[in-house]
Structure formats: C-alpha cells, structure tokens
Amino acid sequence: MNLMNRMCLACLVFALPAAATATVIAAEVNPESAKIAADMPIADLHMHPDTWMIPSVIRFWMDRNGVGWAGAGAKRGGRATWENFSKKLGDRFIAFAGHSELVTIYKEGGIKAMLDAKNPGIQELYAAVEEDLKAGRIKGVGEIHINNRRSSSSDRFKRKGRTDAPSMRLFYALVARYDGFLTLHMEGDSDSVRQLEVLLASDRRGRVLLNHCGVNAGAKKVRSLLQRNPNLFCEISVRYPPVLKRSWGSYDDRKIFDSKGVESDWLKLIEDFPDRFMIGTDTDSGSVYDEAIKTVRGGLLPYLRPATARMVAHENAQRLFGLK
Template sequence: MFKWFWRCAGILVLSLGVQIQAGAGMLYPAWDSHLHYLDFTQRTDGIDELVRKMDAAGVKEAVVFGMPIVKMWSAADPVRPDYYLDTDARAYYFSATDFILAEHLEKQPEAVRQRFHPFISGINPLDLNAAEYIETLIRLYPGFWQGIGELMSRHDDLTAFTYGEPPRADHPALMKVYRLAAKYQLPVLIHHNISSASKREPIYAGEMERALKANPRTRFIWAHVGISRRIDVPALTEEADRLLAACPNLSFDLSWLVYDEHIAVSEASLAKWAALIEKYPDRFMIGSDKVGHWATYPDEMTKYNRLLKKLSPKTASRLASENIRNCLPKKPVVYTP
C-alpha cells in the first residue's frame, strides 16, 4: 500500500512539475519584437545562450539588432562602463554594430538562423549619408536584412551623452531613411521620446507625427510608446489613441519602461491599456529590450502574461506574435539601383 501511495504521489508531483514548467513560459506563441544582440560596448552573451533563454521563455523568434551607440571608456574613468549611465563619459554612433551582428548570425545553423530577423541599426540619425549606408548594407548582404532600427532619436540621458546635435524623428537625414524603407518595404523601429523629463505634455509627439504623415508608405514601430527614463505623460493612452487613429502606418512596441511603469502598475492601468489594444488589435507588439545579456530574459518576456490574460484570445495572439510577423517584408530584400 505504501509503495502504491508513493508511486501516486510521485506521479502527482511530476504532473505538477510539468504544469509549472508549462506555465512558466509565454501563454501564447510569442515573438520578441525588440532585442539588442550587443550592449553599449558591443559585447554579448552570444546566440547559444540566447536561444536557451528564448526556449525557456517560450519565445519562438525575435527581431534582433545591434547597438548603434557605444559608450566611451574615458581615461578619466577607472573602470570600463557597461551601460550608458555607468559614467559621465560621452557616447558616439557606431556603424560596425551591423557587421558584428551579421557575422555572428551568418555562422549559425539554418534552424537557428531562421529564428532571428535582423534589422539595420548602426546609423547616425543626423547624417544625410545614413540612407546610403543602409542601402550599402542591403547590397552587401542580399536577402539578410528585414527591417531598420532601433534608430535612436530623442533618448533623454543618452542623447545628452552622445556627440552631435539632438536627433529628432523628422530630421532630414531620417526622412531619407524612411523613404528608403518604403522602397524596400522595410519596417522602421525608432526610439523617440514623446516628451522631456521636465514636461508632462507630449511636446515631441509632433516631430514623430510629421514623420509618419510625410511617409505614409513606411511602416513605423514606435518603441516604448515614446516612454523612457523619467518621462511621465499622464495622458499617454489618450495620446496613443489619437496617433493611432491619425496615422494608419503606426504601431507601438510595449517593451521596457512603458510596460513596467505605465501599463502594469495596477489592475486598472492594465485594463485601460487592454481596452486600447482591443480597439487597435493589429497595432501593438511586445519585446524584451534586452541589451546583449540574457540572465533575466525569460522574466522580461513572461511578464507580458499579465496583459495577455486581459485580452481576447485573438487579440492576445496578435500582440504576442502575429503583429510583428506581419510587419516584416514578405520576400527577401535585395538591392535595386
């Protein structure tokens, strides 16, 4: 009898363990729409570890890009910075990030390679040569690139650290990039703060709106709904609603601080954002926004389960994977004169 009891208990524990394991991942088949393969010093934990963490989280595929800005290690600093806020040293735009990403991805077996959708990110958004650089990469790596971004426009402290004038979403250099994106049907993922740290109104939304309306054939993904460190716009959902209604070529990714500090702060805020997502079910996506290191990767993806539970199954599936998949080009992108 005791043998029977312990056998049944073991089966029960095993069953519970399987349920716990299944519940530890994403509730729906998921794609990561926002993943930096490299950090601010161009270091990475590598693809093998990333794949293991994606599998642990239940993430099938990911949009991946490098880091277009490098944090300088100044002679005045005794330790090498890992993150842009670690020291007071300056930062600079770094085009080689795209070549590093391509070199790592092209070495992978086809089964691994097919899980990643690489974007070109390494441009200076103030340089009128930026569009030409992107087209050069398309020519050098035929059929490889599937999007552009994350482009760095206004970005609070990072903007202050980076050499050059403050970037903006409607800068002439970026306008050329958007036109090139339309030519190749490449989506554009852009970080552009919707406001400053000292204002509670969306004072920079107009720059983004002008870019959107001037480029109706370009698909834009506005990272973090315009939110960054110390950016607090109380009417963010209302402004997002207005922009989505006015600009059919706009989508939002919900990664990083907008989720942690605006969406998931309470059941009421979750419900408010869920209602907005249900209103525009094909215009939102999720992402980890991890930066070269994967220790907390599963948590950064499975946190969205709270939001997914608030949505209808159809909308949740769109948010988890279908929307970002539908943004990508339908055929390999090759250079055309």
C-alpha cells in the same frame, strides 16, 4: 490621538485626490486567454544583439521562455554582429541595421552629424542598408535614438533631434521603397510627435515601429497617433517590470502593466488597435529576460481577448515582418 495617527490621517487627506485620478488596473482575466498565454509563442521586438553575446545562449533564453523570434539593431559591431545572429539563429532572428553605426556617428559628430543626410557615415550606411533591404537580409533600420533626453542610463547618450530631420527622411523613404520599418526610440514630447506625423504622412507605404511605445507617452497620446496614422506600430519593451527602468523618470506614467494586470486605459487602447501592438523586452540579462516574459504571460496576455492576445504575442509580428 497620538502623533502617528494624526500623521496617517494627514497622509490620507493628501493621498486621496491622487489615488482618485490614477488609472485603475484591470482585474479581469479571460480564462481562455490565460490558458493560451502560458505557452503560446512570443515574438520579441526588442532584443539587441551585441559583440559579447553568444547567439546559442540567446537561443537558449528564447527556447526556455517559448520565444519563437527575437531581434533589434546591434548595439555594437554593426553589420558583423547582426549577421552573426542571422547566421546562427536563422529565421528566428529579426534583423535591423544601423543602430550601432548611428551611435558611432552621434558620438563622433553629435546630433548635427546624425541628422545630416549628406554626412559620409550616413551615406555609407544608406548604401549598405539598401543592399541589405534589397536582399531581404534585414527588416529595416533601428533602433534610432531620436529623443531619449530623459530615457538613457548614460548622460553622454542623451539627445533630442527632429524626428523629420533630413537623415530621418532619407532612411524613411528608403524603408518605404522596400516595405521595411524604421524603429524609433522617441519620447512623447509634442514637437517630436508632430515631426513623427510629418514623417509618417510623407509616404504611407513607409512604417514606423515605436520602440517602448513612445517611452513615456501616455495611452491618450498613443491613441491619437494610432488613429491618425495607419502605418504606425508599437512594441512595449521597458513599459513593465522588471525591464521598466526607475532611473528614467516617472515610473507610473510609463507602466502599461505589471504581474497583477493592465492599466485600464492601455487595455482599452490595445483592444481598440489589436493589430498594432507587439511584445518587446530590452535586457542583456538572462534572469531579467525570464522574469520579463513571465510578466508578459501573467500580467498582460491573460487580460486581453484571446484573439488580441494571439495578435500581440506573435501574429502581428509574423504578418508585419514575414516571420514563419
């Protein structure tokens, strides 16, 4: 036996146990789902507006991909940025407040300032959010980066705070009063998960949309969270290629599906909780956007039951955010 063959044998010996424990990609396409997946409208719950972005260009991305609605908190420029998108895209834009304001508060005062309910910046944001919720201009507050220690491209941006900290309770109680949502970027650490459950139990009228469905949280953890908390929802941005970021740690642990199909444990989870999942993308590149929606239409929706595919693609978002 030459050296090459011996090396391959060694590979097999070491590779087999790992392969045996890995989740299996579900291979069965539902023909009816595959048919409707090709062109049914999609609601994208992770499209951040930014100061440099032109609303008509984003509308063009949406139109060429059959995306009916899209939105998330403004990356920069606060209220002026999302307001501009709301004005230009009308009901097709799903507006959330607070993202860039909370980033500024964090950059200036660190995690302590961001979690302090009495911080002047937090108080100012609270007053503005209440006005906008009351007037129906926004659907809630987010994306709030409460635990992105392993999931940020910039070291300066990485932090971990208590999900049930005073400022978080303050905004949660506010959205609960106005039938809105908090959207959270939160990795699946056990303490973060426990704190999230405290927040969710504090008022069941309040709702949380987990951005990236818990970032690195596995299907088992998300299942127990959904089981115990009827007021918790997921959007799946960044959990599939090409938006799945390799620099964020273990790629396979975070992947829910790819162009070839859905991980079996996630497929079962989505079918067991079909009214809790929504689509998200999270990119500022038009070509990556096209590829992401193509992967959703080819790698996720055809594997779901037709009724589930419709719910995940757009019906859940329509119901929860009052989209027409």
